[in-house]
Amino acid sequence: SYELTQPPSVSVSPGQTARITCSGDALPKQYAYWYQQKPGQAPVLVIYKDNERPSGIPERFSGSSSGTTVTLTISGVQAEDEADYYCQSADSRGTSVVFGGGTKLTVL
Amino acid sequence: QVQLVESGGGVVQPGKSVRLSCAASGFTFSSYGMHWVRQAPGKGLEWVAVIWSDGSNKYYADSVKGRLTISRDNSKNTLYLQMNSLRAEDTAVYYCARDSGAPGGYYLDCWGQGTLVTVSS
Numbered sequence A: 001s002y003e004l005t006q007p008p009s010v011s012v013s014p015g016q017t018a019r020i021t022c023s024g025d026a027l028p029k030q031y032a033y034w035y036q037q038k039p040g041q042a043p044v045l046v047i048y049k050d051n052e053r054p055s056g057i058p059e060r061f062s063g064s065s066s067g068t069t070v071t072l073t074i075s076g077v078q079a080e081d082e083a084d085y086y087c088q089s090a091d092s093r094g095t096s097v098v099f100g101g102g103t104k105l106t107v108l
Numbered sequence B: 001q002v003q004l005v006e007s008g009g010g011v012v013q014p015g016k017s018v019r020l021s022c023a024a025s026g027f028t029f030s031s032y033g034m035h036w037v038r039q040a041p042g043k044g045l046e047w048v049a050v051i052w053s054d055g056s057n058k059y060y061a062d063s064v065k066g067r068l069t070i071s072r073d074n075s076k077n078t079l080y081l082q083m084n085s086l087r088a089e090d091t092a093v094y095y096c097a098r099d100s101g102a103p104g105g106y107y108l109d110c111w112g113q114g115t116l117v118t119v120s121s
Helices: none
Strands: A009-012 A018-023 A033-037 A044-047 A061-066 A069-074 A083-090 A097-099 A103-107 B003-007 B010-012 B018-025 B034-039 B045-051 B058-060 B068-073 B078-083 B092-099 B108-111 B115-119
Touching: A009 A018, A018 A083, A018 A103, A044 A061, A044 B108, A069 A083, A097 B045, B003 B092, B018 B034, B018 B092, B018 B115, B034 B068, B034 B078, B034 B108, B045 B068, B045 B078, B045 B092, B058 B068, B078 B092
Parallel strands: A009 A103, B010 B115
Antiparallel strands: A018 A069, A033 A044, A033 A083, A061 A069, A083 A097, A083 A103, B003 B018, B018 B078, B034 B045, B034 B092, B045 B058, B068 B078, B092 B108, B092 B115
16 A cells, blocks of 8 residues: 655645645556545545545635645635645555545644 | 435444444435545544445455455445454544545545444453
């Protein structure tokens, strides 16, 4: 299996842009997905297939990919965006799923 | 709307067994793969297992192989996780989640609220 590496924490002021990275050797070949998890709640999918946004997710959430790193960008951060964010990918054989360690986004 | 409701959690003694259930509604359950994901207190998400829509294939994280078994009953719209030989490190909230079914790799588009399993004597 492989690993996905995220920074433990990111802090931004309201209205600024937050960028959360996720690195993994398999990411050039496999899609990445992002989940938001607020305290006491289940995770919610916010980005799929590197840069697609599910219906109902605000436009300020976007994703990008470059080589072995994918990035979740939240533009114009709002207080309600404070949460843990997890990247996820899957192996090419369809036998496993891997999550990054998670990044706590703090809105100052 | 899509709804996933887990049940079966509680306090279990080390070495004992428990079976978790996940009742699905609001979608055609038999058309979707399903996953279990767990989260230890204060920790990150850990994928546990996946089962294909027809139950023909099941895959597990190395950490649970041989002790946890995923299964489903499509006639009852229910997913299960049989947990045997429980250890303290199995203490976690267990989430069931629906696989999107999209080509290109697994991802989880709907999640239940989770059920807490505490392994303690």
